[in-house]
Amino acid sequence: MILNLFHAEVNMKYLALLIAVLFIGCSSKEVTHSSPILLKPTKTITKLDSIFFTNVSLFTDEDRIYILNQNPAFIAATDKNFNLLWIRNEEGNGPSDLYFPEQVKAFKEKLFVLDHGNQSLKQFEKTSGDFISSLKIPEPVQRFRFDVTQEEHALFTVFNAGNNENVIKVNRIGEVIKRFGTTFPERQGPNRQMKYLQLDENGNLILIGASLPYVELLDHKGESINRFDLSKYEPIKRALDSLEVNVGEASRNTIPTIITDAQYKEGKLYVSFTDRIGLDRGKARNLLVIRLSERDCELEAIYKFQTGTEDDHFNPKYFHVDAIDKKLYVQGLVTRYIYVFDLPET
Numbered sequence: 001m002i003l004n005l006f007h008a009e010v011n012m013k014y015l016a017l018l019i020a021v022l023f024i025g026c027s028s029k030e031v032t033h034s035s036p037i038l039l040k041p042t043k044t045i046t047k048l049d050s051i052f053f054t055n056v057s058l059f060t061d062e063d064r065i066y067i068l069n070q071n072p073a074f075i076a077a078t079d080k081n082f083n084l085l086w087i088r089n090e091e092g093n094g095p096s097d098l099y100f101p102e103q104v105k106a107f108k109e110k111l112f113v114l115d116h117g118n119q120s121l122k123q124f125e126k127t128s129g130d131f132i133s134s135l136k137i138p139e140p141v142q143r144f145r146f147d148v149t150q151e152e153h154a155l156f157t158v159f160n161a162g163n164n165e166n167v168i169k170v171n172r173i174g175e176v177i178k179r180f181g182t183t184f185p186e187r188q189g190p191n192r193q194m195k196y197l198q199l200d201e202n203g204n205l206i207l208i209g210a211s212l213p214y215v216e217l218l219d220h221k222g223e224s225i226n227r228f229d230l231s232k233y234e235p236i237k238r239a240l241d242s243l244e245v246n247v248g249e250a251s252r253n254t255i256p257t258i259i260t261d262a263q264y265k266e267g268k269l270y271v272s273f274t275d276r277i278g279l280d281r282g283k284a285r286n287l288l289v290i291r292l293s294e295r296d297c298e299l300e301a302i303y304k305f306q307t308g309t310e311d312d313h314f315n316p317k318y319f320h321v322d323a324i325d326k327k328l329y330v331q332g333l334v335t336r337y338i339y340v341f342d343l344p345e346t
Helices: 002-034 234-241
Strands: 037-039 043-045 056-060 064-069 074-079 084-088 101-107 110-115 120-125 131-136 154-157 167-170 176-180 194-199 205-209 214-218 224-229 259-265 268-273 287-292 297-305 318-322 327-331 338-342
Touching: 056 101, 056 318, 056 327, 064 101, 154 194, 194 259, 205 259, 205 268, 234 268, 259 318, 268 318
Parallel strands: 037 297
Antiparallel strands: 043 338, 056 064, 064 074, 074 084, 101 110, 110 120, 120 131, 154 167, 167 176, 194 205, 205 214, 214 224, 259 268, 268 287, 287 297, 318 327, 327 338
16 A cells, blocks of 8 residues: 555656656747847838839739839839839729729739729739739728639628628629638627638638637638637737727727738748737837648747838738748838848748
């Protein structure tokens, strides 16, 4: 009896030691994420063709950068050194005109432009900028990133959608051919919608919340594959805990945005966010890098920009990851400059 008790006590000690080792290992792994990687720009672009930037959207391919500016409205192509190749700056409500455009995406040999002011999806040739077509979007959609399927069907998030209908798929002639989406665990609502979307390399749809930081993967049928909660990471948890309102009860216009934008590239989700770091904005972090798959979601790195301007203290106005040349393009929230950073190996 005494011997059994002795063995039990020894086993409990070993178990406690094992738990302590595991805890320390997990804690050490998280500590590596708390030290931001400092990024200094290799280039700063203040204007293009004598036009200063307002709100931009960027996209890149092997040789070019495509720049969409909101006001004055223009779509332009440059080489990778920002030398202008062509520009279209016709504003208005004509078929080829732009009016408060929001997003640009290059797909195959075309540029797709979300022309929010005209509630349309415009297509232009990548090489020349020549106008191809204009598609009327059948209902109001959100101004955030959209995506295009292999069949050139467009995916948008919509306003005030009902349960599981916050995403629409629109075909080439402007018809809604599918409604699907997801709900938050706290139930759906205007303050709790998934606002950002993107397709991954497998055709799965990645949906990201703004006020509640959930990431959910849906398959091509609209069925949920997995859901991840980004609030388990300190920068996002700090922002969520600092909210002075109840997200479920407050009016729509009073809910601060935590996730300001997100982009998926080659197994990684890049997330810009409102870092509620306190009064010392000099400590603000700017971008999170999250390794994302169907089974796993793990914070990989935190970036902090060092541009020497007020932009360092806030989330980017816009950003784009060039996975081909390993570059990060960022528009500053204050100056509206476009910064080019080398993308670190993580």
